[in-house]
Amino acid sequence: MAQYTVLLVDDEKEIIDLLEIYLKNEGFRLLRAANGIEALRLLEKEHVDLIGLDIMMPHMDGIEACMKIHENRNMPLIMLSAKSQDMDKILGLSTGADDYMSKPFNPLELIARIKSQLRRYTRLNVPQPSKEHEIEVDELTINTSTHEVKVDGREVKLTPREFAILELLARHRGHVWSIEKIYEAVWKEAYFDADNTVMVHILKIREKIEEQPRKPKFIKTVWGVGYKVE
Incomplete structure (x- = not known):
């Protein structure tokens, strides 16, 4: 002491x-x-x-x-x-x-x-860490500086693409993103109708961050439109 x-x-x-x-x-x-x-x-x-x-x-x-x-x-x-x-x-x-x-x-x-x-x-009087680079959605924390994701304090490992998708949705909380818009924002190239890449990545993200992936709390599906983080 x-x-x-x-x-x-x-x-x-x-x-x-x-x-x-x-x-x-x-x-x-x-x-x-x-x-x-x-x-x-x-x-x-x-x-x-x-x-x-x-x-x-x-x-x-x-x-x-x-x-x-x-x-x-x-x-x-x-x-x-x-x-x-x-x-x-x-x-x-x-x-x-x-x-x-x-x-x-x-x-x-x-x-x-x-x-x-x-x-x-x-x-x-203990200095609090800056949260300038953190996005918080309930128990979900996304650090855009260190690329760390935590759920209720537990660290979750995401690939760079998975992280980019999650950050995009969380940063624009409440906004519905179509599969086409997500693909173009993350992959930086034109989207093809037959491509199910985004859907596969969303499923993988849910498996990692959701307690019940079939009943997601963070990434919601808006049927016929796209995805959003609430």
């Missing part, structure tokens, strides 16, 4: 000393600040993954510090306060805190909440 840095902001040194033992045992790196001003200065020069912030502090209290931190930073923040009234919790959470713990608290519970917040923020 990557080492995360936690900044604890509290003017009670004894509390930070105690929490440091638990945090280091869990593999965290700890930074300290005695008030909001010190915390903001540290944030200018240190990478911080999560902040534990006391509310009642001299010079700059936790509420003001929380608002300033979130002006240009996105990180989980847990309020730590001797105030346990509902309105105090609401105030802390409404200023941008992700969680609120009333003092005195069990250090192990704080560690658990720190881990929970870091998991949530890490998951939310």
